[in-house]
Each structure stands twice: as structure tokens, then as C-alpha cells.
Amino acid sequence: MSLAFDLSQAAPAIVAALPKTPLLGLTRVELAEALGAVGVPERERKMRVAQLWHWIYFQGAQSFDVMLNVSKVLRATLADHYTLARPDVVTEQVSKDGTRKWLVRLAPNKLDRTAGGLGSEVEIVYIPENDRGTLCISSQVGCTLSCAFCHTGTQKLVRNLSSAEIVAQLVVARDRLGDYPGLTAPTDGLIPGEGSRAVSNIVFMGMGEPLYNFDAVREAVGVISDGDGLTVSRRRITVSTAGVVPQIGPLGRDAGPMLAISLHAVRDDLRDVLVPLNKKYPLAELLAACRDYPGASNARRITFEYVMLKGINDSAAEARELVRLLKGIPAKINLIPFNPWPGTTYECSDWEAIESFSDIVFNAGYASPVRTPRGRDILAACGQLKSETEKLRARAQWAVDDEA
Known part of the structure; x- marks a missing residue:
């Protein structure tokens, strides 16, 4: 049996005051700029950045008060101008297999098309296994690709996420999983054993096409992989693309994560239907970019x-x-049993067909694992993500209309 928790609170129709600037998710350069903006002398900034970096990313601090190696005066100044607040967790769903899905609401952005002051929402999925925990994060609100078999692609693109908003998804997950010093892990699902991080692997396989938000993804990979903070190795960070060919090489050179390609077809005519981006970057161009990655x-x-x-x-x-x-x-080939979603016309291949396909690939010398569907009961499996954004916004708009 899956569980769902509504953690939202009614949002005010009018935001009374401008919020403080969040520090969570910022790069070292951006933290230095934030310190400079409140008068920290340039000669001190490198040291202060190192202190903040440790508290924000390694310790998971949610208040400046706990930063005991930072002076009281600076802590007060930081608290007056900045915040360590996380995105709001609107709902949390726990699958019968231990998979977790969080719908999180971001701080309002000027590009958001929102009702009543609500910010955009994205979904994050955590997949626990005995020896690892994989977090699937989003790079955009919505998606432009309209892949025929993908539920996420049926939601229109709202905007790109900033690098800070991408990083914040990992921080939220670590908060919820007790994955920071002094926090307690939940006991109602499978979490990797003592001595290992609950989140050990990151995959950019949530909402959006990461390479259409290249700069933010590159910066986020840098923050997530920093050895003095969140410390997720670049070899444990995978960026998945449907095939934005011009950005594949720069991704490898500038960010250095593992690469995944949403392939799904071996002929251009079929891939044009399943993954419409193929019309712009056909298979020959895509595979050439992979050979040069x-x-x-x-x-x-x-x-x-x-x-x-x-x-x-x-x-x-x-x-x-x-x-x-x-x-x-x-290469290795991940065979993914199709995960159904409301309104789809596609069906999952029969198990015999999947096994036969896998055997042919394996016998040719390629690893061809069949991905075990996880979180199907909470629509958290591959291709099923679609934020409740539209429904929540409609609900907020009705409330506004009723009060008018």
C-alpha cells in the first residue's frame, strides 16, 4: 500500500514583502558575491565562503545560528539579508517498494505563470536499494520534448530551473531522509544501511531536458560534486538527454558527468514519432556525438x-x-519496461519479448539490464512524472475567484 501526505499550506493571494535572498544552492563564486554585498571584506571572503559551504552543504544547516565558527555579528547580518530556507514540500508519497516522491514548491519566480502568488512545482523521486540510493531530479518545470510515451512530456514547459533550484532538490531529499549529521532516517521504507549516504547517486531524469538548460545543469553538477560539501562523485551523477547533439560534447568537457541517451528506437522514422527531437538531430548525428563524448x-x-x-x-x-x-x-543498454499512465495508448512489451531482446544485446557483448519498475503505484516510475502543478494552480485560482 502506498502512502501520500499533503504537506501544503494555503498560500497568500498577495505576497506582502519581498523575500530574503536564498543562499541554498549557490556556487562558491555566488556565495562570495553575496558576502561582498553585505560588506564582508574581500580578504576574508575565501575563508567565509569555505565556512558557509561546510555548514550549508556538508552539515545541512537550516539556520545561521548553528554556525558557531562564524562571528555573531556576521551571523546576524546574514540572517537580516539572506535565508537558508528550502523549497516547500507540498506532498510526499511513499510506494510499497520504498520509493519516495516529493512534490516541491519553489519560491515564486518572475517567469512563473502562477495564481495567487504560488511558485512553480517540480517532482523529485528517491529510489532506495540495499547498496545505494538514487535521486531522480528535475532540470525544468515541464518539458518541451513531447515524447510520445512519456507522461512528463504532456506538461507544457513553464521555465528552466536555476542551478540553485536544482541543487536544492538534493538538499530537500537529504533533509527528508535524515541524510545530514544529527538527523534521523525514516523507518517506513528501505534506506541504505548504516555507514552509507542515503543519497549516493544522482540522475537528471526528472522533468525537463537537461541540455536545454545547459548552464544551470553544469553549475549544479559542480556544486553537487564538490568534495567539501554534498560530495556526490561525478561518476555517480548521470545526465540524461533525448539527444541535444550540440551540447553533448560541452557537457563532457565542462561538467564531466556520466551520460545517458534516451534512445528508444533504432530507425529515424520511428524515433521521429517516439522522440520528436530526432527530426532535428537524427540518429547518425546523435551516435557520432556519443562516440566523441x-x-x-x-x-x-x-x-x-x-x-x-x-x-x-x-x-x-x-x-x-x-x-x-x-x-x-x-555502452550499456537499459531496457525499461513501459510504465503506463492515464491516457496512454502504448502497452508494455510481453516479458518474453523483453527477455529475447535482452539476450540478443547481451550475447553481442553489451550489458543489458532490465530496469525493475519502481514506484509505479505512486506514478514515480520512469516516464510517469508529471507535476500536480496545473491542478494546484487551478485550485488556488478558484479560491481567488471565490473571494473576488
């Missing part, structure tokens, strides 16, 4: 994601063509 090797293989759709892309001939297309690319 900086750092790709047998130790740093590119993951190709392939959703299994009954009677659409799951034949033995397509498995053999997939092997041919990937020749020369250090």
Missing part, C-alpha cells in the same frame, strides 16, 4: 535507455540493429 571508456560507459513498447520497438530485428548502431561506443 569526452571521457567515454569501458570504465565510463554511456547508458542507452530503451523503453520496451509492445509491437512498436521490441522485435528481434530491432535488437540486432541496436547492436549494429552502437558498435564502437562504450
Whole structure:
């Protein structure tokens, strides 16, 4: 049985005062600028940035008061101008398999199309296993790609997330999972054992196309992988793209995460339907960019994601063509049983077809794990994410209209 908790509170129709500037999610350069803005001398900033970095990202501090190696005067100044507040957790759902999904509300942004002062919402999914915990985070509010089989793609793009908003998703998850010193982990689901971080892996596979928000994703990867703070290795950070070819090389050079490609078809005519971005960047261009991806090797293989759709892309001939297309690319293939969602016309391939497809790929020398569906009962599985943004905003607008 899955559980759901509504953690929202009624938002005011009018925001009375401008909120304080959040420090959570900022880069070292941005923290230095924030310190300079409140009068911290330049000669002190590097030291002060290191202190704040440790408290914000390693300790998970939610108040300046706990920063005991920072002077009382500076703590008071910081508290007057800045905040360490997190995005609001509106709902939390816990699947029967331990998967968690949080709907979080971001601080209002000038680009948000909101009702009654509400900020945009995104969804975050945590997938626990015995030896690791994977957090699936979002890079945009909504999506522009309209992939035919993907529920997330049915929500229109609202805006890009800032790098700080991307980083904040990891911080929220660590708060909720007790993954900071002094916090207690929940006991109602599977959390990795003592001695390991609850969140050990990050995948940019939530809402949005990460490479259409390249600068923010690059900065967020830098903050998340910093060894003095959140300390998630770049080898444990995977950025998934539907194939924004011009940004694949720069991603490897400038950010250095693992790369995943949402492939899903081995012919341009079919991929044009399933992943419409293919019309702009067809398979030949996409695979050439993968062959040139900086750092790709047998130790740093590119993951190709392939959703299994009954009677659409799951034949033995397509498995053999997939092997041919990937020749020369250090790769593994994730076969993803299709996760149904309300209104879809697609069906998941029969298990026999998935096994046959996997055997062909495996026998050609490629790892071809079949991804175990997780969180289906709370619509948290791959391709199922779609924020409750529209419903919540409609609810808020009705309230405003009723009061008018």
C-alpha cells in the first residue's frame, strides 16, 4: 500500500514583502558575491565562503545560528539579508517498494505563470536499494520534448530551473531522509544501511531536458560534486538527454558527468514519432556525438535507455540493429519496461519479448539490464512524472475567484 501526505499550506493571494535572498544552492563564486554585498571584506571572503559551504552543504544547516565558527555579528547580518530556507514540500508519497516522491514548491519566480502568488512545482523521486540510493531530479518545470510515451512530456514547459533550484532538490531529499549529521532516517521504507549516504547517486531524469538548460545543469553538477560539501562523485551523477547533439560534447568537457541517451528506437522514422527531437538531430548525428563524448571508456560507459513498447520497438530485428548502431561506443543498454499512465495508448512489451531482446544485446557483448519498475503505484516510475502543478494552480485560482 502506498502512502501520500499533503504537506501544503494555503498560500497568500498577495505576497506582502519581498523575500530574503536564498543562499541554498549557490556556487562558491555566488556565495562570495553575496558576502561582498553585505560588506564582508574581500580578504576574508575565501575563508567565509569555505565556512558557509561546510555548514550549508556538508552539515545541512537550516539556520545561521548553528554556525558557531562564524562571528555573531556576521551571523546576524546574514540572517537580516539572506535565508537558508528550502523549497516547500507540498506532498510526499511513499510506494510499497520504498520509493519516495516529493512534490516541491519553489519560491515564486518572475517567469512563473502562477495564481495567487504560488511558485512553480517540480517532482523529485528517491529510489532506495540495499547498496545505494538514487535521486531522480528535475532540470525544468515541464518539458518541451513531447515524447510520445512519456507522461512528463504532456506538461507544457513553464521555465528552466536555476542551478540553485536544482541543487536544492538534493538538499530537500537529504533533509527528508535524515541524510545530514544529527538527523534521523525514516523507518517506513528501505534506506541504505548504516555507514552509507542515503543519497549516493544522482540522475537528471526528472522533468525537463537537461541540455536545454545547459548552464544551470553544469553549475549544479559542480556544486553537487564538490568534495567539501554534498560530495556526490561525478561518476555517480548521470545526465540524461533525448539527444541535444550540440551540447553533448560541452557537457563532457565542462561538467564531466556520466551520460545517458534516451534512445528508444533504432530507425529515424520511428524515433521521429517516439522522440520528436530526432527530426532535428537524427540518429547518425546523435551516435557520432556519443562516440566523441569526452571521457567515454569501458570504465565510463554511456547508458542507452530503451523503453520496451509492445509491437512498436521490441522485435528481434530491432535488437540486432541496436547492436549494429552502437558498435564502437562504450555502452550499456537499459531496457525499461513501459510504465503506463492515464491516457496512454502504448502497452508494455510481453516479458518474453523483453527477455529475447535482452539476450540478443547481451550475447553481442553489451550489458543489458532490465530496469525493475519502481514506484509505479505512486506514478514515480520512469516516464510517469508529471507535476500536480496545473491542478494546484487551478485550485488556488478558484479560491481567488471565490473571494473576488
